[in-house]
Amino acid sequence: MTESNSAGSGFPTAVAVAAAVGAGERSAVEVLDEHLSRVEADDERIRAFNLVTAEQARERAATIDAAVAAGQDVGPLAGVPIAIKDNMCTRGIPTTCSSKILEDWVPPYNATVIDKLDRAGAVVVGKTNLDEFAMGSSTENSAFGPTRNPLDPSRVPGGSSGGSAAAVAAGFAPVALGSDTGGSIRQPAALCGLVGVKPTYGAVSRYGLVAFASSLDQIGPLAHTVADAAAVFDVIAGSDDHDSTSIPQELEPMVPVLGDGVEGLRVGILNELSGRNLDAFEPEVVQAAANAADALAAAGAKVDEVSVPSAVAGLSAYYMIAPAEASSNLARYDGVRYGLRRDGANTAAMMRASRTAGFGDEVKRRIMLGTYALSAGYYDAFYGKAQHIRTIMIREFDRVYQDFDVLISPTSPCVAFEFGAKADPITMYYNDVCTIPSNLTGQPAMSVPFGTGAHGLPVGVQILAPMLGEANMFRAAAILERSAR
Amino acid sequence: MPESQSKPRDHLTTEDVAKVAHLAMLDLTDEELERFTGQLDAVLDLAEQLDRFDIADVPPTAHPFGLFNVFRPDVPIEELEGASRAEQLREEALAAGPEVEAHQYKVPPALGEAP
Numbered sequence: 104m105t106e107s108n109s110a111g112s113g114f115p116t117a118v119a120v121a122a123a124v125g126a127g128e129r130s131a132v133e134v135l136d137e138h139l140s141r142v143e144a145d146d147e148r149i150r151a152f153n154l155v156t157a158e159q160a161r162e163r164a165a166t167i168d169a170a171v172a173a174g175q176d177v178g179p180l181a182g183v184p185i186a187i188k189d190n191m192c193t194r195g196i197p198t199t200c201s202s203k204i205l206e207d208w209v210p211p212y213n214a215t216v217i218d219k220l221d222r223a224g225a226v227v228v229g230k231t232n233l234d235e236f237a238m239g240s241s242t243e244n245s246a247f248g249p250t251r252n253p254l255d256p257s258r259v260p261g262g263s264s265g266g267s268a269a270a271v272a273a274g275f276a277p278v279a280l281g282s283d284t285g286g287s288i289r290q291p292a293a294l295c296g297l298v299g300v301k302p303t304y305g306a307v308s309r310y311g312l313v314a315f316a317s318s319l320d321q322i323g324p325l326a327h328t329v330a331d332a333a334a335v336f337d338v339i340a341g342s343d344d345h346d347s348t349s350i351p352q353e354l355e356p357m358v359p360v361l362g363d364g365v366e367g368l369r370v371g372i373l374n375e376l377s378g379r380n381l382d383a384f385e386p387e388v389v390q391a392a393a394n395a396a397d398a399l400a401a402a403g404a405k406v407d408e409v410s411v412p413s414a415v416a417g418l419s420a421y422y423m424i425a426p427a428e429a430s431s432n433l434a435r436y437d438g439v440r441y442g443l444r445r446d447g448a449n450t451a452a453m454m455r456a457s458r459t460a461g462f463g464d465e466v467k468r469r470i471m472l473g474t475y476a477l478s479a480g481y482y483d484a485f486y487g488k489a490q491h492i493r494t495i496m497i498r499e500f501d502r503v504y505q506d507f508d509v510l511i512s513p514t515s516p517c518v519a520f521e522f523g524a525k526a527d528p529i530t531m532y533y534n535d536v537c538t539i540p541s542n543l544t545g546q547p548a549m550s551v552p553f554g555t556g557a558h559g560l561p562v563g564v565q566i567l568a569p570m571l572g573e574a575n576m577f578r579a580a581a582i583l584e585r586s587a588r
Numbered sequence: 589m590p591e592s593q594s595k596p597r598d599h600l601t602t603e604d605v606a607k608v609a610h611l612a613m614l615d616l617t618d619e620e621l622e623r624f625t626g627q628l629d630a631v632l633d634l635a636e637q638l639d640r641f642d643i644a645d646v647p648p649t650a651h652p653f654g655l656f657n658v659f660r661p662d663v664p665i666e667e668l669e670g671a672s673r674a675e676q677l678r679e680e681a682l683a684a685g686p687e688v689e690a691h692q693y694k695v696p697p698a699l700g701e702a703p
Contacts, residue, residue, distance in 0.1 A: 211680035304652045318651045344660055348653065419637040430612065437613070439693050444686035448701035451613070459615040467614055471605065472628055474612045484597070488638045490648030495641055497649060529630050545652020570653070 112296075114274040117183045117331040121224070124182030127171050131164035131182030135226055138184045142228070142275045150250050151260075151269040153189045153199055155229040160184070163226050178224030180338055185220060186270035186279035189230035190237055191322070192311035193217055200313050201245035202235045204436045204443045204461025214311020215346065216280060216322055216339045223338040228276050231266030235463045236433065237287055237315045239263050240534045241525065244465045249522060252295060254560060258519040261291030264325065268295040271325050278326045278335050282312055284319045285421055286514075286538025289550035292325050293514035293563025296552045298332045298580065299325045301538075303571050304545035305350040307336075308343035316428035317348075319421075319542040329551065329580045333357035336573070350571070360574045361581045365402050368575060369507045371409035372396050373567065376512035376537045383533060384516040387556030392513045395553050395564040398586035399511070399579060409503050409510065413496045417540040420496070422532060423476050423489035424543070429466075430473030436461060468528065497544045504569040509579050512537050514550040514563035537565055547573050551583045597636075600629040 115134075123129040139157055146152055170177045187193065190200045192210035194217075199205045213221075220227065234244035242250040242265030252260040253273035260269040264281025268291035271279050281288040283301035292299025300323040307322045314320065324335035337356045343349045377392060378384030400406040438444035438457030445460045447453030462470070476485040503510070515534060525531040541548035547570075550563035564583060568576040605625045609616045616624065666674050678691065687694040696702050 208684060211677075211684070348651070350653065413641065416637050416641060419634040422631050422634050423638075438686060439695055440681075441684035442686075447696055450695045450698045453696050455613045455615055458613050462614070464620075467612075467616075467620075468624060468627060468631075470612045470614065471608045471624065472631055475600075475604070475608045475628070475632075478608070478611070485632070485635050487648065488635070488643060490650060491643035491646045492638050492641055493649040494646045495643070497652070498646075528627050529634075532631075532634075543652070 112272070112274065112327055114327065115277060116328050117180065117277040117326065118328070118334055120183050120277060121179060121181045121334070124167065124171065125177060129182070131167040131226060132161065134182050135160055135164040135184055135228070138228060138274065138276055141273065145273055146275065148251065148256060149253055149269050149273050150248060151186070151231055151266045151273060151275055152229040153201060153232050153247060153266070154197060156196055156227060159196070160226050160228050167224055167226070178222060179334060180220065181224035183225045183278065184228045184276040185225045185335075186229055186231050186267055186276040187217070187227055188233055188264050188267045188279070188281050190233060190282060190313040191216060191280060192313070193227065193230065196230065198230065198313070200236045201233045201247055202461065202463070202466070203246045204457070206443065208441050210311070212311065215308035215343045217311065219339050225338070231264070231270050231279060233266055234263035235466050236313070236429070237263040237282055237284055238429070238465050238469055240286070240290055240531055242266060243522065244463060246463050252519045254296060255519060255558070258521050258560070259294070261294035261515070261519065263287040265291045267325050268292055268297055268299070271295070271297055271327065278324055278331050280322055280335070280339070281325050282320055282322050283542065284315050285425060285542050286535040288323045288325060289538050289548060289563065289565060290515045290535060292550045293552070293561070294519040296561030297325050297327060298329050298549065298551055298584070299323065300332050300336055300549040301541060301547060302336065302340060303350070303547045303573065305348050306340045306354060306547070306571070306573070308346040308349050310343055310345035314432040316425040317432060318428060319425060329577065329584045330358070330361055332549070333361055333577055354571070355574055357573055357577045360578055363578045365399055365404040365579055365582050368399070368404040368509065368579060370396060370399050370404045370406045370579065371503060371507040371510045372406065373414065373510045373512045374408055374410045375412065375414040376540070378513050378516060381516070384513065385518065385556055387554070388513045388516060388518070388562050391554045391556065391562040392511055392564050395583055396511050399582060402582045402586070404579070409507060411496070411499045411503055413492060413499050414540045416492050417496065417543055418532065418536050420489040420492040420543060421539045422472070423485045424493070426469040426473035427476045427486045428473065430470045430477065433466065433470055465528070493543050496540060500544050500546060500569070504572070508568070508572065508575045510567040512565045512567065514538060514565040518556040518558065518560035518562060541567055546570055547576055549576055549580055551580045553583055553587050597632070600625050600632065
């Protein structure tokens with residue numbers, strides 16, 4: 104596979120930066136300054152970052168340059184600036200989840216992914232905006248105000264990892280980390296014309312990721328190119344003693360498989376999520392997924408249509424399960440050990456006042472929904488039933504993956520939409536209809552830019568794969584990337 | 589498909605939502621109570637789609653990957669890294685507390701009210 108030095112955007116790729124810095128051809132400080140100058144020029148308008156850590160980043164870049172000068176191997180991401188979604192803990196650096204309740208919280212430890220990036224030579228440039236506690240699909244739910252889509256500032260960048268997507272799309276960093284509970288990496292990647300990966304549940308440690316829905320959350324990369332996403336994935340993936348849900352086995356690296364092609368790969372067009380029979384899908388989006396299947400067939404893949412009937416129930420099951428887990432996870436914000444505290448005459452009143460002042464509307468809705476779905480008398484009808492549907496989905500996908508290696512669908516039903524266009528919660532939830540099934544099954548999925556839709560905005564195509572099926576997923580992604588150019 | 593088995597559910601009332609808000613330790617204004625009741629009820633409508641599936645012989649899934657325990661050595665941190673390190677970690681954790689006194693988190697009275 105040919106390695107271009109720059110993405111379609113014209114910004115340098117992470118792979119190119121790491122090669123140049125590692126070889127001593129470019130200094131990490133110079134690379135960093137180039138990116139920080141774009142932040143300075145544009146981020147007042149884009150608002151991708153909650154916090155830019157310029158000073159720490161400069162120190163870190165200088166350390167890398169010194170190590171390169173001393174002849175040391177500084178790692179596969181040598182000098183690569185990276186933006187971090189502000190729901191991953193960074194020691195000594197505020198981690199807010201874009202919520203008033205954590206506005207002033209400074210974590211005493213690093214998330215495992217941060218330590219791994221550090222050991223790989225990456226340079227964290229800042230913490231990016233998100234929908235409060237990652238609940239949303241547009242960043243409009245951030246307590247600190249929304250992020251703008253760099254491709255069209257009148258539109259959202261998607262969410263909840265919208266700040267990370269915008270930071271990469273605007274050239275503030277070649278790569279970023281997001282988290283994906285129902286599509287929060289893949290949908291903003293699609294809306295900003297980027298590659299976004301939701302790894303197999305357990306492939307990347309969640310230690311230090313502020314929990315939203317623990318059985319669905321997973322950290323992954325956003326990047327301009329498939330090769331950059333693979334390089335970051337290889338660094339952050341792997342088992343971790345600090346996360347009891349991390350998969351305790353060696354994972355295959357993705358960078359070596361990118362040039363393998365798709366000869367003989369069995370590709371299924373996922374009928375229920377194709378959008379063909381769903382009115383909310385834009386025609387260009389439906390067409391892009393069909394074109395992607397054609398492109399894979401042209402490259403030697405065997406393409407057929409396939410049905411997963413329960414996939415349509417994903418959205419319903421998700422909105423019982425995710426809020427239930429969230430209501431439990433967010434019980435810890437009580438004004439006692441960290442975060443916002445409001446005065447109250449007794450402990451209970453203090454807790455109520457703190458939570459009421461600290462959480463935004465969407466977070467309150469989901470906490471209440473989850474509390475209801477878990478409460479006596481309703482458990483079986485809502486949360487319990489959704490857990491059974493989850494099993495049905497896993498079984499149906501497992502059966503399909505006996506005959507197929509990867510599946511194809513659109514990522515998002517529409518291109519980037521205007522601010523306020525989906526003010527009704529249900530309308531917003533529906534945006535995640537294609538991405539949610541992979542979170543419920545735990546299976547990996549990624550979005551790759553493939554053509555343009557309405558208003559010339561980018562369209563994302565989703566590639567889904569079975570548990571730990573990332574290699575085939577990345578192989579297909581590399582072919583789609585090449586065909587799209 | 590047991591579609592006919594499920595009877596229509598009762599719609600959420602503001603009383604239901606007030607009770608849930610109480611359980612979730614959230615205070616709602618009257619306007620919020622009205623608004624959230626309609627919005628939450630609309631989400632519960634989504635659950636009707638789940639009735640289209642026969643779940644009789646299907647076990648529930650709480651988690652996508654077989655859960656297993658991951659053990660680390662059960663050794664006090666003093667033994668691992670020395671007493672001063674344990675002290676330092678404790679202070680770092682307490683530093684995030686809104687109110688701390690004598691190495692403990694301080695809260696208003698749990699029973700009764702502050703004078």
